[in-house]
Amino acid sequence: MPELTLDRITKHFKNKIAVDHVSISLQDGVYGFLGANGAGKTTLLRMICQVLKPTAGEIRYNGIPINKLDGDYRYILGYLPQDFGYYPDFTARRYLEYLAACKALPPDLLKEKVQEMLRLTGLEGDQRSKIKTFSGGMLRRLGIAQALLNDPGILVLDEPTSGLDPKERIRFRNIVSSLSKGRIIILSTHIVSDIEFIADEILLMKQGRIIEQGTTAKVTESMHGKVWEYLADQDEALRMNDTFAISNLKNEGDKVRLRLVSDTCPCKGAVPVSPGLEDVYLYHFEEVSEHVEHLERRTL
């Protein structure tokens, strides 16, 4: 079974610590890194992909440091960066063929594999179109296609669903789930629903450290007794919105049903409910983030 070990990985940018002594061991399965913007997810993923060198610590694949494996490590690596790069004048097919050649795919397999990836990501009809004409969603799908070209043993996807519409997100989740057997898939996101159902393990990152790690059930278990529901009138709801972390808000007639995250009972009449991953996120990352904005847009 392949194993990727991160041993006390640290990354400094001048005086700022982006990743702080992260030690984890990843075996085959889907790992979801969840954290607010600036938590250090992208930096950690870039170090896993050899784009950045750690200031301290070591990354090993099956016990061998990845810098020693060099090309052999990159041979089994698939990476979708957050800022996905492409040559705008290339067609989708030519772009994938170029990357497949750089990934050392055998020439007799190359065209077949490119076609397979175009089909998998639904870009078959646009394979002759220049990439500069692609929409954000199509670009993201092209990025996913290139990451999967070499049938990678380690697949690293940084914010893979940004720019995808709900249908494409579901499609992406299904692709990732179907690929999870026999390989290590690392996903980084700040959108909880992206990983809630497909990740075998959730890793919560905050200020460069992993603050919690485990299955969705295990991570949410720690939140028992900290999530509450309360039916409030409009004025009370506004007041509580300023005081507590609200994970959901639903209008019911002239009243508002609030879902709150609080260590103690927020008010008389509030009832404890079973926590979800969004509640865990809100508990740990109270600062305004894209996720919260996303929640706000959805609920208000």
Next chain:
Amino acid sequence: MTRHTHASPHHRPADQTGKPPINIPASEWRFPINEEKKAKSLAVIYQEASLKQLRYYPTFLEHIWNQMRFQPLTHWLTLGSLLLSAMLLALRFRLKSGGAPEMLTACSVFFVFAGNICLSQIARLFSCHMAELEQTLYLNLRQMVCIRMLEAGIANLIILTVILGITGETNPLGIGTSLIYMLAPFLWSNILYLHMLTCLRNTGSGLFSYALGLLCGIAALFPVLWESAYRPEYLTIWKCLTIAGVFLLAAEIVNLLGRIDCEDTAIILSR
């Protein structure tokens, strides 16, 4: 009713004639091995096994071919135009049989521009946010840069050979001296170009690279402003400049590759 028994080869049961079983040692019971046939069969197996590749490792030439075949058509048209222009320029001076300084200035300026245009293909690797992704491929960014430099070097060598070869007979200074006069501005312009490429963080695509190349090429125009630049007494200075240029260019290339490998250039340049 037939009764089936599992007999050991060492202890055969009595046959129907009622004769007692014969005990034969295992070593004698086996057929003798035909060593010649065995060696032939093994050789065939070894040959078949050697042809079976569990993993594909492209050769260096395949990597070069892969880099070349995905270059845009404009790149090949540019290279073709440069070669044609070099021929026409050299032919013009051969037919005109004008003064050496005029020819040297024109050819060295042309050579510098041609060199920078060839080198601009390296900048393409750093454009459009591609550097980060390319750094994670089997053939990574550093190796790609090396291949592009090699390609640019070969193209420059061809252009230089064409210029010196055509003008050679009519050139009063001789090929060796002309080579030094042409190499010095070329090397220094390339150093400047590569340095600016890493320091100024190339953000654009083609146009920016070409503009940068043109700017660096202007440095080669100084003999136009200084008429006595090609006088024999200054040849030693030219030689020193060429030798220093070779070492500095090598250092600049090592620095560029080192920054890609050790620092976070892939990130910086892809921004």
